[in-house]
Amino acid sequence: MDPYLNEWLNLVIRFAHLITGIAWIGASFYFVWLDNHLQTPPQEKAEKGIGGDLWAIHGGGFYEVAKYKLAPPKIPSTLHWFKWEAYTTWITGFLLLSLMFYLGAETYLIDKRVADLTQLQAVLLGIGSIVIGVGIYEVLVRTKLRSHGIILGIILLLVGTALSYGLTQIFSARGAYMHMGAIIGTIMAGNVFFGIMPSQRALVKAVEAGTAPDPAYGLNAKVRSTHNTYTTLPILFIMISNHYPMTFNHSANWLVLMAIVLITAAVRQYFVLRHFGKQKPLILVASVLATIVLACAIAPRSIDLTTEQQQQVVTDKQVSQIIEQRCNSCHSEKPSDAVFTIAPTGLVFSNIATIKQWAPRIKARVIDAKDMPFMNKTGMTSQERGQLARWLAKVDQK
Ligand code: HEC
Incomplete structure (x- = not known):
């Protein structure tokens, strides 16, 4: 492809990916915040079935937000779902990955010093790694493990570490990091598609039919949205990691990546707890210390000269x-x-x-x-x- 055209395509798709990503993560941060700041409503609202009440001022207007304990008596004619933020982020992300790392595999994905792949092999391995990574997650999250959050979390971390190691053994360092990002991003969009949306559809259907929704849907959505909460900061790091070769180009880059995933997920945990009124500043202190330890551990060694x-x-x-x-x-x-x-x-x-x-x-x-x-x-x-x-x-x- 003409390099100038390639640059423009890259710019336009990246810009779209950035904007949709901000819309997705912004909405998701907002709703987590909202849920955790709802207060007990006054009597007249409680009688209507409202369980949580919140007032806000923004952009020169007052907002009155009400969350129903179960569901409204009737589904309103306009109901906002917030799903296209997730889907368009995934679509633009996949386009950008294809443009840079698949069309441009010879430049960005293949590193002959790591593995002497052809473009076709590299692309198949790339897509294959995403399918395998997402496939493992989709199987695990559907088993009984989903009611054992911590065990599932540990298993997912181990799988992630194995993938991180494997990817760095076949791809360029940047390509390996970006594929971890693609796997996590696809899992996150999949959580919306396979978990959160079906459960919301079931909820709407149940309200329309005047029945109670199957609680299994609720659990499925809850586990998946919890996972999306903890992957938000790690995936944002991976998306900017290309600017920081001291991370991706380190000889133990796969371990560095997992360390950063753990540290950033812990930072998210601090904010989640804080929303619930639990102040655990030690988590933040530990994250800062861990970052300093990591920075020292991967610091470049000066070359010994005679x-x-x-x-x-x-x-x-x-x-x-x-x-x-x-x-x-x-x-x-x-x-x-x-x-x-x-x-x-x-x-x-x-x-x-x-x-x-x-x-x-x-x-x-x-x-x-x-x-x-x-x-x-x-x-x-x-x-x-x-x-x-x-x-x-x-x-x-x-
Ligand atoms: C095969 C092409 C290629 C060669 C050869 C090459 N570079 Fe680069 N260089 C790039 C690309 C592509 C980027 C931009 C992407 C990036 O920053 O990783 C870049 C970015 C840089 C940057 C960062 C610029 C900034 O804005 O911060 C520096 C510094 C740099 N190169 C120095 C060098 C030096 C010094 C050499 C020779 C020892 C060299 N490069 C050889 C392709 C090359």
């Missing part, structure tokens, strides 16, 4: 040559790379001044996270990285 190496001076000219040879096939005015025909993020290393200007970012990507050159397409050697590191250390001191 005194002889330390004394070797690396000249500007040598650095210019390394950059010219290893970076400029992408980061130049007219890239020679087959895929990146426009300099990525507009970054062009035209002379030593720009290289110096970008020194901190070059250190972050080439020395610390080591995810530049992109999948080391240009075959940069560790000796060159060492030279660049020494030169960068000197630039830093100036």
